[in-house]
Amino acid sequence: AMGKAMGLVGLLLGLVLVPAVLVSTSLRHGTPRTEAGAGPAPADWELAADAVPEDSLWPLPQWLRTSPRQLQLAPGRFQLVPASGPRWRLCFPGRYYEYMFGHSRRRRWGRRPLAARAEPELSELQVVIEAADPGCDSYPHLGSNEAYHLTVTEPVAILKAYEVWGALRGLETFSQLVHEDDYGSFLVNESEITDFPRFAHRGILLDTSRHYLPLKSILTNLDAMAFNKFNVLHWHIVDDQSFPYQSIYFPELSDKGAYSCNLIYTPADVRLVIEYARLRGIRVIPEFDTPGHTQSWGKGQKDLLTPCYSGEQPTGSFGPVNPILNTTYDFMTKFFKEISSVFPDAYIHLGGDEVDFSCWKSNPEVKEFMKKQGFGSDYAKLESYYIQNILDIVSSYNKGQIIWQEVFDHKAQLKPDTVVQVWMANNYAHELSSVTGAGFPAVLAAPWYLDYISYGQDWKKYYSVEPLDFPGSEEQKKLLIGGEACLWGEFVDATNLTPRLWPRASAVGERLWSSRNVTNLQDAYRRLTNHRCRML
């Protein structure tokens, strides 16, 4: 497997690697280090237990080799150098200076000489992006290449990647390698790292409907996501409780459906989130969940929801989106046209979970429609009828679709590339098997509902999940494109979001990035402890 993966890396990076000097990190964590094999003698390449530089790397790279030889960095002199021309400078993430040397760099350091030390100096990190178009002005997408190769040797370190997205991941890793000693010197061990993600879709779900999250919370979370190499913000932006998305075509949705007129996301706010995410290699996938979870939509859009009845009389309350009216589809056509244009990602999440049929069942016009369509009393068919209409609308805007598992379970006719998100904790392995068995790509969320809290170190539970542990062929396994840690917002707002989500979500981050056999809890605990300190 190592040889095969190495071949893959070579292919991805267009590099010729020398297998003999590489140590698989999975070997390190599966068996004693001294069995790591054909490299230089262990004594040359290993450090005292309290100074192993990879003990702070999170998520653990696919392969790494470190030497006890340390290089010194001069904060006032060290350079991140783009090696592929001025274009790259456009998207150059200067924030990594701060991550490495702290906020006080300019004030404290200037260009004063290095402390007189034995260590030679590392003067720069050259960043090489190999693609003709490095992608600086584009958005990350499901097929983005996040692989990179990092060599830290005197006098210059080299980070090679095919696209800017890999370079960003490599910069994160490089910054994690840099550490400050007790005397304030910045050091890095000579190292070589080859890295790429295990899964392409590594997401965090934030819910801004149950509680409004101020922009600052969302941006802080995007920073934390980048520290953990997550690449998808699943923005569950509206729900029953509130509609904070300010629509351009339908401003009344948030005027009447938001908690208040200032607890909204304006078009400028949304653009800011998307751009801040882009600069971190993170896709923003908005979710506009219908036909259920839509109470807040009904406040600003007349006749959108189904009137519920008690016998012959309307009760005055409303159920899911009304699937029998042409006006519903007229609205959705216009609404999703806007969404397709506001959000650049190739996918939109259309929800489709937890549709309560009781209101539809109570409504005489809906019952009449059921009869006319020949649905009998199977309201799942009505749900599928609705969803298929929505899928067709969204497809017409050239957007891919993600839906919660019920849409698949209720046998809606899905486009072949529709992504099914599996969320029900009960026997999710079986569901993954069914979804991929039917040929659909799947995203796993079920074991990672981080809004459920309990006493103690529950990160171990999230960490110990093996996403591919479901019955299925090799082809089916390839259809599992990733997973998401979900922080539903019933009991989460700006006051507790960050400490509740991090570093618990880091466990999911490593599971989705690192090699399958990086599973040693003790080793993970040590690295996660260091990683938490660095994030703070």
Added chain:
Amino acid sequence: AMGKAMGLVGLLLGLVLVPAVLVSTSLRHGTPRTEAGAGPAPADWELAADAVPEDSLWPLPQWLRTSPRQLQLAPGRFQLVPASGPRWRLCFPGRYYEYMFGHSRRRRWGRRPLAARAEPELSELQVVIEAADPGCDSYPHLGSNEAYHLTVTEPVAILKAYEVWGALRGLETFSQLVHEDDYGSFLVNESEITDFPRFAHRGILLDTSRHYLPLKSILTNLDAMAFNKFNVLHWHIVDDQSFPYQSIYFPELSDKGAYSCNLIYTPADVRLVIEYARLRGIRVIPEFDTPGHTQSWGKGQKDLLTPCYSGEQPTGSFGPVNPILNTTYDFMTKFFKEISSVFPDAYIHLGGDEVDFSCWKSNPEVKEFMKKQGFGSDYAKLESYYIQNILDIVSSYNKGQIIWQEVFDHKAQLKPDTVVQVWMANNYAHELSSVTGAGFPAVLAAPWYLDYISYGQDWKKYYSVEPLDFPGSEEQKKLLIGGEACLWGEFVDATNLTPRLWPRASAVGERLWSSRNVTNLQDAYRRLTNHRCRML
């Protein structure tokens, strides 16, 4: 019961109250408001459900009456006026201006005229402290009088209390009555409130050993405690994990036992915490837990801990404090002399919980000592021997003592006024019965371990505890002096302390302050929601 309590209030405040116009808040919450009795007709004194001013009061006062008649406050002109001479000004809490009008008061308001409105103006709140010495320079103590009487009528409101501690509680309540309408006007309803705490000891335990808490976190928590009328900070300052208390006599304890040399509480830090607490009517009770939970003590104090043996050989590890050496008691004599002088409170918490006997059992010298003392193989007797020595030492400094329940359970000879803190969740009612049956005052912590977290609104569980639900006589019930919400620090640090503790601890705050029959969860939820917003 109402008449009796009213008599008590009258006595406490030295006021003649007119029972006819008072409405017991417990009636309000136990039965419909219209049954509240002999006051003015309900229509005169009740507001629409969405504008009831007491819907934001937390904890609910013992008696209150409000009128729909509103008074307007001019932030630039409204005065808090001490009515008992210049002494009172020394301890006058100016922070209540900010709580009522926000930080921008001076900048925004100046002395501009009130908006032209129908409401008459409330120009000042007179604060009357009736005791000859209002206590401005003293420390709050177990017997402090926290009762107050508040009358809000045009043109001046009057807050009467016997001591400054009651005045502080009344100011908190008054600030909770002031609300801002949609147009930025500050309004207060005409009201009359008579209030006093149900229990004298209402504490929060913070643990600064498992994780160090920066001073700022402790001070923020003291603010939150004052908002909820808590009056005891139980400072679990050291434990196995670290010794952050910087001792004057024994600086090596923190030099070697703290997590690092800057994660300590210097004498100046401790003084600041004590003074900040005092200004909020909060006692600071330090806990120095021995003989168990003392691993960190051993790092800076040679021979203090018991060497553990395996057979004939010392293992190199250490157990609880060594109870058989004179040097132990010499150390403790000097150490607790310092503690008694640094912490002004009349009580010190001496711990005494969870002593593991296995190391004592392994040590040949301890075994020899057991034989000599005639303890047989009953190590609880050795524990009691140790604790009684410590209790004697601390008594000699005229300090009262609080101990965890095991010290009582293991039959140590306690001074009559030693307070026993009940923490074991299993059958705590029975333990309360035993402790008070033996004549000791008790503090209840068992049902309020707030470090245990779970999904959802667990505040209801804490709120629904009735502390006096234990078998015992009236005399025994009087011995339950209060309770504490405990936030142990295994999984708590500055990043999550505040959102984890508040408003969950508010539930305990109301249980310990308000009348026994203030138990309506729906009403509490509404008030707690408002109270949380105010705290934020």
